[in-house]
Ligand SMILES: Cc1ncc(C[n+]2csc(CCOP(=O)(O)OP(=O)(O)O)c2C)c(N)n1
């Protein structure tokens with residue numbers, strides 16, 4: 001069946017873009033997620049990816065022509081969706097094979113081509129290269145390293161948390177990945193409004209931290225909140241409806257992607273001002289302390305946010321008042337398109353904690369078990385009244401900064417390295433190797449999640465829009481301000 005490929009909404013201020021050139025020819029096969037053409041929006045020149053796998057039967061729009069949102073630009077004769085996986089993320093163990101980069105002292109010293117990589121191979125490689133935090137670290141101190149758990153250490157944590165909890169963590173990670181992949185496609189098909197900042201690649205951070213928390217704890221998130229929300233237990237229906245601006249959304253459609261949250265589930269609606277949630281989480285933690293409630297407040301933020309004034313003020317005050325908070329810096333090595341090399345000259349963001357006399361820790365943000373145990377230690381420390389922790393998680397986003405981001409500032413080698421440490425594949429291989437799950441259970445779980453997401457999309461698309469007369473409803477809380 002021929003599928004019409006329509007131009008999604010890519011421009012920020014206009015619904016017209018220019019087709020620069022086609023990257024495929026008629027008769028050529030493409031896979032879902034592969035680039036079809038280059039387009040120029042009002043902001044950038046970027047590649048437009050295919051939403052279908054199949055044979056390109058017709059290229060309708062001419063190069064250099066202006067195309068409006070929704071216009072059909074090409075036809076693709078569809079192949080079975082199941083037969084052809086999306087490209088984008090190369091997965092260890094996939095039959096198409098992957099290349100693994102070996103990086104030493106910031107230089108690419110070799111590429112291993114393989115069709116099946118076991119966790120052991122990855123461990124060996126990591127041990128050999130002692131896990132650099134950035135691909136090109138020529139300017140950075142050699143202290144920027146993180147310990148990668150070996151198999152025995154992982155097994156020990158697994159036996160402590162038990163199979164049931166491990167499977168639940170894996171399930172949440174898949175939910176986040178599949179949810180993000182689905183809205184990415186909806187966006188490309190022009191069916192998802194607005195822009196979105198996706199969490200693909202960072203799943204272990206949200207899931208590891210949120211699993212270490214109690215029901216009454218509260219998290220505060222950023223412009224990239226979908227993963228935090230799913231990890232904290234918001235329903236995918238409520239998140240999806242919020243993305244569609246519907247009354248059934250978690251903020252009744254008034255927040256959208258960058259303000260996802262639900263206090264009844266322990267998540268403050270997200271704050272998209274970079275660094276903005278840090279003092280607020282500190283303030284919530286101070287309230288818990290003053291009320292003598294055994295609760296912990298968690299602030300999630302990025303490496304970029306750690307250069308904001310709010311970070312320094314927020315951490316200093318939190319330490320002075322010894323509040324029960326965890327400041328979780330998801331260091332994905334980039335603030336939008338800017339490498340951390342250009343924005344920070346400390347080896348680790350966690351090193352900054354010493355300026356406030358605060359406890360700090362560094363975890364492998366691609367390993368959910370490592371994140372979990374370090375977050376648990378920080379939460380126990382806070383609950384005992386010992387004060388806050390700055391927990392830095394070394395991670396990477398395996399996608400653009402936002403959906404309109406062409407992502408061409410990352411090198412192929414850098415992406416290959418981090419794809420080889422895809423947190424979901426790493427955890428899945430461990431669960432399979434340890435006999436905690438088998439292939440059939442993994443496949444059933446994925447099918448179950450796919451069905452939940454299908455329903456969430458239907459729910460989001462068909463729920464009612466807010467009424468104009470409700471514009472000012474639910475914006476303010478009626479309360480007496482304590483003095
Ligand atoms: C105060 C402020 N400045 C700039 C922006 C625009 N902006 C949105 S996300 C972002 C990058 C943030 O990087 P980082 O904190 O590392 O988080 P990441 O996007 O990597 O998750 C910027 C500059 C903003 N939202 N708020």
Ligand SMILES: [Mg+2]
Nearest residue numbers: 302303334335
């Ligand atoms: Mg960042």
